[in-house]
Amino acid sequence: MPIYEYRCQDCERVSSFFVRSIGNEVTAVCSHCGSSEMARRMSSFATAKSVASVHEQFAPGSEHRSPEYYQDPRNIGRNVEAAFQKYGMEMPPSVRDNIDAARQGETPKGLDL
Numbered sequence: 001m002p003i004y005e006y007r008c009q010d011c012e013r014v015s016s017f018f019v020r021s022i023g024n025e026v027t028a029v030c031s032h033c034g035s036s037e038m039a040r041r042m043s044s045f046a047t048a049k050s051v052a053s054v055h056e057q058f059a060p061g062s063e064h065r066s067p068e069y070y071q072d073p074r075n076i077g078r079n080v081e082a083a084f085q086k087y088g089m090e091m092p093p094s095v096r097d098n099i100d101a102a103r104q105g106e107t108p109k110g111l112d113l
């Protein structure tokens, strides 16, 4: 089940909300201060492994891919990018950075063999 994280604009703490399916909006209210000034952020992009698991949840069409798919770093984040586009969501810079970092983590640049 997807989890959306929202950062409160007032107290800057993060609240998590389960959604039944991708594309459903949730009414986000800060669980700490009750503010409705919430900005969505995506969770679990910190590592390539979690990016892959996000793929499983967010992949358009939800076609199952083999683990080998994710061993090609060029595929890391590809479906995430597509999912953001599909649902008209703006990809936060932090997500962009994490995808790029994950890709580079798999294939260190400057390693000319």
Ligand SMILES: [Zn+2]
Pocket (backbone or CB within 6 Å): 008, 009, 010, 011, 012, 013, 030, 031, 032, 033, 034, 035
């Ligand atoms: Zn708050």
